[in-house]
Amino acid sequence: MEPSPELYYQAYVSRDPRFDGVFYIGVTSTGIYCRPVCPARTPKASNCRFYGSAEAAEKDSFRPCLRCRPELAPGSAPVDDARRIAQLLMQRIGNGLIDSGAGLEVIAGQFELSSRQIRRIVQKELGVSPIELIQTRRLLLAKQLLAETALPVTEIAFASGFASLRRFNDAFQTRYGMAPSRLRKEAAEGGVIAAAYDTSVLQISYRPPYDWKGILNFLAKRTVKSVEWVTEESYARTVRLGQRTGWIRLTHAPGKNALMMEFTHSLTPVLPALMSRVRHLFDLNARPDVISAHLQKDSFLKDAVLRNPGLRVPGAFDGFELAARAILGQQVTVKAATTLACRLMEAYGDPIETPFAELSRLSPLPEKLAKLGVGEIARYGIVSARAKSVIALAQVCASAVLTLEPGVHPEKAVAQLDALPGIGPWTAHYIAMRALRWPDGFPKEDIAIRNNLGGVSAKEADAMSQAWRPWRSYAVLHIWNGL
Numbered sequence: 001m002e003p004s005p006e007l008y009y010q011a012y013v014s015r016d017p018r019f020d021g022v023f024y025i026g027v028t029s030t031g032i033y034c035r036p037v038c039p040a041r042t043p044k045a046s047n048c049r050f051y052g053s054a055e056a057a058e059k060d061s062f063r064p065c066l067r068c069r070p071e072l073a074p075g076s077a078p079v080d081d082a083r084r085i086a087q088l089l090m091q092r093i094g095n096g097l098i099d100s101g102a103g104l105e106v107i108a109g110q111f112e113l114s115s116r117q118i119r120r121i122v123q124k125e126l127g128v129s130p131i132e133l134i135q136t137r138r139l140l141l142a143k144q145l146l147a148e149t150a151l152p153v154t155e156i157a158f159a160s161g162f163a164s165l166r167r168f169n170d171a172f173q174t175r176y177g178m179a180p181s182r183l184r185k186e187a188a189e190g191g192v193i194a195a196a197y198d199t200s201v202l203q204i205s206y207r208p209p210y211d212w213k214g215i216l217n218f219l220a221k222r223t224v225k226s227v228e229w230v231t232e233e234s235y236a237r238t239v240r241l242g243q244r245t246g247w248i249r250l251t252h253a254p255g256k257n258a259l260m261m262e263f264t265h266s267l268t269p270v271l272p273a274l275m276s277r278v279r280h281l282f283d284l285n286a287r288p289d290v291i292s293a294h295l296q297k298d299s300f301l302k303d304a305v306l307r308n309p310g311l312r313v314p315g316a317f318d319g320f321e322l323a324a325r326a327i328l329g330q331q332v333t334v335k336a337a338t339t340l341a342c343r344l345m346e347a348y349g350d351p352i353e354t355p356f357a358e359l360s361r362l363s364p365l366p367e368k369l370a371k372l373g374v375g376e377i378a379r380y381g382i383v384s385a386r387a388k389s390v391i392a393l394a395q396v397c398a399s400a401v402l403t404l405e406p407g408v409h410p411e412k413a414v415a416q417l418d419a420l421p422g423i424g425p426w427t428a429h430y431i432a433m434r435a436l437r438w439p440d441g442f443p444k445e446d447i448a449i450r451n452n453l454g455g456v457s458a459k460e461a462d463a464m465s466q467a468w469r470p471w472r473s474y475a476v477l478h479i480w481n482g483l
Helices: 005-014 054-059 081-094 101-110 115-126 130-148 153-159 165-176 180-189 212-221 265-281 288-295 302-307 319-328 334-348 366-370 374-378 384-398 410-418 425-434 447-452 458-468 472-480
Strands: 024-027 032-034 048-051 199-205 228-230 234-241 244-253 258-264
Touching (some): 048 054, 081 115, 130 199, 212 228, 212 334
Antiparallel strands (some): 228 234
């Protein structure tokens, strides 16, 4: 049931961070829209209009608040096909992959729908058309870059997806009633722009609580040396997106409910895709309030959920990289799988120069591994069956027969993975949980899950998991952590 304006207003007055990103408030007396956590003075209820997305608020001519900055609101995790389609479209737009109706046709084909049906779904879910969504996403990213970095305005225009500086200036002036240079000047006076060296820092928000230590610990145990570097306080890795290469480093800013992403300026042209991948890797779009409330209804999980309500399911920065490592991890320990993955990356990852001795390789592309023979991979201590599986995976990914990214239909992708040689249901579901960001993945064959559930069979584990749907991936992490 859709909440009433009275309930929205009560949530707004409470400034409860759990509602951040769930809805937005347009204030008719000022023409500005805000997040529910905005520190500004609370307006009268009669002056408030409530929207499910920033795009819907801007469609009604509201401007984003300069204090709470709606572009920093965390996203929301998909829970059904309609939401998944809308989220996939948003991701493709964020990655700069959709600028025309052709992109809609591709997504429509994935879900066996028409582009007209896709447009109706987006309009219903987000309150705007795909074109309006594209424009708002570009402007909000530009606004964040103007406020948080010292990047030249021209670079910001192109990084945000505008074809020219003139179009960017016109769109910004029309939407926000000010020139980009004015916003940059106000941000500079506030002292919020980072130093203009070889890197900049951007804030990427999440909904609290957030188990930063837990996700760092998970990634640390699976670090691929030379490509990734995890310390007690940070995560860093090399990056290749299209023709662009560089590195990123993430730290935690708990006071802001955000991660701070330092990135090399070489990655500025692919910032939307970069930020999207970081959000997926660290599961920043999750709704911990919704997930925890559901899982703790089950007496078996209740205590574990109450102990760690901020648990996240670590994702993947690169779907193929994660999937290849998952294959190497079949029937061996996490430590052994990591050792094999490091050997593979060291042998076939392209070199890259960074300021850190720990980061010196780029993860190899599937096109490179697809051309190898079984013996070439097996010589690094990888059994022939695993080598054959890695090559088969690389071939279907290189040819785009299989897409390993969030938003694709998980059940279909799991079936495609399961059909590859040497990949079984456990590996397919593990890849779906992390690379596809499927919140309902459940590798029921996992021996640790079955042991922690009392030594049950795979069939019995699957039966027990039905009560945890559609958040079984989060239940898996709670079980792995030990009930």
